Amino acid sequence: MTLEFIEYPDREMLGLSLANKIAGQLAQQLRTAEHASLCVPGGTTPAPVFDTLSGSDLDWSKVTVFLNDERWVDGEHTRSNSRLLRRHLLTGKAAAASYIDLYTGDARPEDAVPALSAAIEPLLPITVLFLGMGVDMHTASLFPQAPETVAALAPDAPAVIAVNNLKDEPRITLTAPVLQKAIHTHLMITGADKRDALERAQTLDPKAAPIRAFLGDITVHWAE
Numbered sequence: 001m002t003l004e005f006i007e008y009p010d011r012e013m014l015g016l017s018l019a020n021k022i023a024g025q026l027a028q029q030l031r032t033a034e035h036a037s038l039c040v041p042g043g044t045t046p047a048p049v050f051d052t053l054s055g056s057d058l059d060w061s062k063v064t065v066f067l068n069d070e071r072w073v074d075g076e077h078t079r080s081n082s083r084l085l086r087r088h089l090l091t092g093k094a095a096a097a098s099y100i101d102l103y104t105g106d107a108r109p110e111d112a113v114p115a116l117s118a119a120i121e122p123l124l125p126i127t128v129l130f131l132g133m134g135v136d137m138h139t140a141s142l143f144p145q146a147p148e149t150v151a152a153l154a155p156d157a158p159a160v161i162a163v164n165n166l167k168d169e170p171r172i173t174l175t176a177p178v179l180q181k182a183i184h185t186h187l188m189i190t191g192a193d194k195r196d197a198l199e200r201a202q203t204l205d206p207k208a209a210p211i212r213a214f215l216g217d218i219t220v221h222w223a224e
């Protein structure tokens, strides 16, 4: 188990390098397999990586993309992570990729769990997992001390679960057993506060610091 920490001179270098690494790992998988999967975060940080990655020269028609987690809002809502992907990742060459939308339009995320689990399970293990992290040490929609986080960290958790215990809209999130089995895992963080939070997370229990559950074999990409 190795945590590799890469510090970049700036965010632009980070974005270019991480996009190239992800594209290289997807291409490597496609040399020996018919299919590859790419699981990505929402939030505000990853857009520059997506912009570069979407122009990468690989056989995107053999790649399936899905999010780590989604907010339960319509796909055109400004808080929709799918909206971010459609504008920054599923465009250019990457428009040929298949996309599993975690927002199904069901009234509640709970209603979508069986169908989404069934759609995601055949794509496992995830070839490349790209994670983000909040300063509170959450990743995907696994928030510190939330009852859903305890459920999502269980070794027998289903592939996705609904998360309702939030100030804003409900969400759906992939769970630890699915995320932990990814072949390649990258975490992108920016700013001193997130670097400090990551350091703190390494001393805490995953229920208090959910990112801790994924700090096995992982490459952390950081820039100020």
Ligand SMILES: O=C(O)[C@H](O)[C@@H](O)[C@H](O)[C@H](O)COP(=O)(O)O
Pocket (backbone or CB within 6 Å): 041, 042, 043, 044, 045, 046, 068, 069, 070, 071, 081, 131, 132, 133, 134, 138, 139, 140, 141
């Ligand atoms: O939907 C989400 O919110 C994400 O998937 C989430 O886990 C994100 O990666 C972190 O919250 C960091 O978000 P920022 O990049 O906006 O800081």
